[in-house]
Amino acid sequence: MLELLYAVLVGPVKDMAGAPAFLAEVIIGGLAAGLMYSLVALGFVLIYKASGVFNFAQGVMVLFAALTLVGLMERGAPLALALLATMAVMGALAFAIERVVLRPLVNQEQIILFMATIGLNFFLEGFGELVWGSNVKRLDVGIPDSSFMVLGVQVNRLELTAAITAAVLVAVMAVFFQRTRIGRALRAVADDHEAALSIGIPLNTIWIVVWSAAGLVAIVAGIMWGAKSGVQFSLSLIALKALPVLILGGFTSVPGAIVGGLIIGVGEKIAEVYWGPLVGGAIENWFAYVLALAFLLVRPQGLFGERIIERV
Amino acid sequence: MIYREAGQFKSSYASDQAVFPIRQDRIVVGLAVAAAVIAVPLVADEYWLQAVLIPFLIYSLAALGLNLLTGYAGQVSLGTGGFMAVGAYSAFKITSAFPRLSVLVAFLLAGLVTALVGLVFGLPSLRIKGFYLAVATLAAQFFLLWLFNKVAWFTDYASSGTITAPPRTVASVMVTGPAATAPVRYLTALAFVAVFAMIAKNLVRGRVGRSWMAIRDRDIAAEIIGVRPLRTKLLAFAISSFFCGVAGAEYVFLYLGSAETLAFDINVSFLVLFMVIIGGLGSILGSFLGAAFIVMVPIFLTNVPHLLGLAMPVALQKQIELMVFGGLIILFLIVEPHGLARLWQVSKEKLRLWPFPY
Amino acid sequence: MTLRRVMIALLAMLVIAGPAAGTVFAQAKEMFIPSLVYRTGPYAPSGTPFANGMWDYLTMLNERDGGVNGVKLIVEECETQYDTKQGVECYERLKGKSGGAMAFNPLSTGITYQLIPKASVDKIVVHSMGYGMTAASDGRWFPWVFTFPTTYWSQASSVIRYIGQQEGGLEKLKGKKIVHIYHNSPYGKEANPTLEELARLHGFELTLLAVDHPGQEQKATWLQVRRINPQWVYMSGWGVMNQVAVKEAAAINFPMDHFIGNWWSASEADVIPAGDGAKGYKGATFHAPGTNFKVHADIVKFVYDRGKNIGPKDKIGEALYNRGVVNAMYMTEAFRTAMAKYGNKPLTTEQVRWGYEHFNLTEARLDQVGLKGFTHPVKVTCEDHEGSGPVLIQQWDGKKWNVVSDWIQPMREVVRPKLEVAAVEEGKKLGYTMRDCSKEN
DSSP: OOHHHIIIEEEEEEHHHHHHHHHHHHHHHHHHHHHHHOOOOOOOHHHHHOOOOOOHHHHHHHHHHHHHHHHHHTTTOHHHHHHHHHHHHHHHHHHHHIIOOOTTTTOOOOOHHHHHHHHHHHHHHHHHHHHHSSOOOOOOOOOOOOEEETTTEEHHHHHHHHHHHHHHHHHHHHHHHHHHHHHHHHHHEEEEEEHHTTTTTTTTHHHHHHHHHHHHHHHHOOOOOOHOBBBBBGGGGHHHHHHHHHHHOOTTTTTHHHHHHHHHHHHHHHIIIIIIHHHHOOOOHHHHHHHHHHHHHSSEEEEEEEEOOOOO | TOOTTTTOOOSHHHHHTOSSHHHHHHHHHHHHHIIIIIIHHOOOOHHIIIIIIIIHHHHHHHHHHIIIIIIOOOOOOOOOOOOHHHHHHHHHHHHOOOTTSHHHHHHHHHHHHHHHHHHHHHGGHHHHHHHHHHHHHHHHHHHHHHHHHGGGGGGGTOOOEEEEEOOOEETEEESSTTTTTTHHHHHHHHHHHHHHHHHHHHHHSSSHHHHHHHHHHHHHHHHHTTOOOHHHHHHHHHHHHHHHHHHHHHIIIIIEEEEOOOGGHHHHHHHHHHHHHHTTTTHHHHHHHHHHHHHHHHHHHHHHHHHOOOOOEEEEHHHHHHHHHHHHHHHHHHHHHHHHHHHHHHHHHHHHHHHHHO | OHHHHHHHHHHHEEEEEEEEOOOOOOOTEEEEEEEEEOOTTTTTTHHHHHHHHHHHHHHHHHHEEESSSTTTEEEEEOOOOOOOHHHHHHHHHTTTTGGBBOOOOOOOOHHHHHHHHHHHTOOEEEETOOSGGGGGBBTTTTEEEEEOOOOHHHHHHHHHHHHHHHTGGGGTTTOOOEEEEEESHHHHTTTTTHHHHHHHHHHOOOEEEOOOOOOOHHHHHHHHHHOOSSSSSEEOOOOOOHHHHHHHHHHHOOOOGGEEOOSSSOOOHHHTTGGGTTTTTTEEBBBOOSSOOOHHHIIIIIIIITTSSSOOOTTTTHHHHHHHHHHHHHHHHHHHHHHHHSSSSSOOOHHHHHHTTOEOOOOHHHHHOOOOTTTTOOEEEBBBSSOOOOOOEEOOSSSSEOOOOOOBOOOOHHHHHHHHHHHHHHHHHOOOOOOOHHHHH
């Protein structure tokens, strides 16, 4: 019994202290992985914040964006042009979604809209594969996936680029929401649809803007993840890894997505590397959810989420 | 005109409180049950039974369980796959530990085990609500599957890492195992679903169901008038998990025959949730309709090209199937956001007047 | 509302029409072969070339020779998306079609586990070539299931033998570190007991690292690999796990020529995302890659030039394409074996089973088929449905796979006893009784 306690509580800590350079690598790896999750979570947050819809199809949008980008590049378009074209495609998709899915379902309950995004998920899955095919595609955006050493710790170039991109993206979104007119309108819509409508904010335009922004975030996430694993169907499954980040950070908070990502990333990796071998490994997946759950028990709306005010 | 209640009066409280008060309803349901029990095994071929009807019945049971939790008690849960796995693995362990025990009792015991597990994983619901709870139940989903993968005791240390349904008989008729015929397995699944549907219907009409609906609609107000949230929510989790556990046991014993943990992964949870939402949250009939939709539409879409005589490459066919399926879901939600059960209710209302306009 | 009426009409149609499949009856002189494929979904990059290889070979036989010994083959693909439920649906729909399916190649371990109990009830051969339930290789317990040319347990022992060869002898393995990275599922875990036993026998330090499905985030695993700093890494991966693993290995500058993937982790799809980083990555296989064989020339001539292909021409000769070809070749040669005894006419499934059980592919026959040097001769017996075949190691050079070893025999003395024990266990679970091979012909 005592050995069990020792093995669980003391052993891994000693392990960590004994090799600090390696611990630093694990933490850096965790931070980088967490930021990659945040990239995906940002898309969810954007849409939930502005339209109250939990977009189940976000993962497939990431896949679709990456497929479009790679597909265009394979057909000979240079990176910059392909990027612009993909942004246009995601904008057109946002427009179509607003017209076909959101407008007829305005004012319905959250769970109905959630279900509609599920239908959207299936549709985009089939459509993406139909247009671009189902084999693995290599995504080369000019960032090598090699590592270099900093103070005895190995750092990966691709992950560093992803981290910087995420930081820039969050900064841009923060400025967008706080300083621009559209950002203000978005915050108004997130607060109260009907009040926003009553002061003349065009709901439909707002929704198109929001879904396009989410599409943009999906492109970035698609590039980063696609560079790591090749662009293929499994890319849509990263949405599942982003969910613990969402619940930890709160569904409606952009900084929450980042902080949540960092916490989940580091927590996951440390648990897997130091405690994983005790139980046979592969605990990352459920550990992330348990970690998020633990935080939720303390703060039921997530770290940065809107305080849920309950009225009788 | 045909569906009128005129002329049917009740002379006792019991008949007034019947589940199907209108005589036409009783006749239709009686005919449907008779058809399901007698006609279907005689007429349907093995493909219909094995690939369509048996999974439909099993998924209906799981959808029923999830509907009780999500539709009536308002606790969104994405752990259905995990709970079905608990049911399957416990049924496996029980049948291997007690070979003389009737497999039907083993299913019920497996359901009990799942109910206990559901109780434990339902505890966060006291603090967390809404979509947050849904994502928290995913913790249950991933953890349970990891556990079954990791701990070899659950598969009786099998080298293959899978569980297999052992051949068992009930009243000297082979019910599980490779020699069990499809009609026998179909009737077993039908019996379970029918009994559980009756139990569920009476639960939701009674005090328990009303307390669930109170919690779902206004949980603080419910607490004020004396509905105890702890007990109510945990009871919902327990009963729902019981249903899902039995469904999981049936999934392996009556349908697949042999399964690994991947058969219960997150896709199953999502699938059952879709069934509940499409069928109608908070409706017993809705669970069946949703399960029918999700099970039969893909099969129908797969067979349409054959019917129309088109020869399409399979990949294209599957992709179009996915697109049509997604499109149908969106279309359905636009037409009737409250699910197929509501559509059925509206039709019944119209039937009462038909052929008169008012 | 008209939309609502349309919906109700659609619903009614769905309920009535339902799964009414069209029935096509096989003409005389035809045999029906269902092909379970996954051309869509998460495993499509692996499933598509396999499906193409199988289709092309069978179509080539139809076009060039009019079928097998004059009996035409009707091939019908059914999409499973690697999903067990859809696999069951495909099986039930196709098993009785067109006079009855001759054999099933499930192409998925999950679907194989479904079909093994049904195989002996429906009396249809299930050939899980190099995958599925290794214990089913004991034909005395599982007469209807075949796993030749080799299984995961044999493969693991062959890979260890290869590593021994590279290190200068199996004795040199003592004290070396070998890591097995595996997909956290029954498939991935298959090799573990064999590896653990070999670690005991030869004294190397084995570390088992599980990667949770689907395996898109493997940072923690490869950090641990960095810490352990093994001499060799063996991988039993599947799907996106392979691509990510190869990339991560390249990213941490692990010597790629000491990284060996099993035969489902060493295909073109697995190395493409890593680009140049994947150069030197090795993999196990039981057939050669490439197109330098008469069969491929015939496939181009009779299938692609006649427009009867499904996949693109430049993908012929890929690792998994050739695997589809070898699967189809085994199946048709088994038919030929049966026809040699029962006559050149459409066979019954019992006869097909006999053909599989007396399968004896010799070098001479391989030459006749047009696949000289493509794969190793295989002999199947009543007890041994595995054939206990050897493997080759291939290496990726950035553009294609090249064979870099001779045929490496498995350690049968380690694998077979464990296999027989497992077969007894699995067979008893299903209520089978052991056959006595000496009593049969």
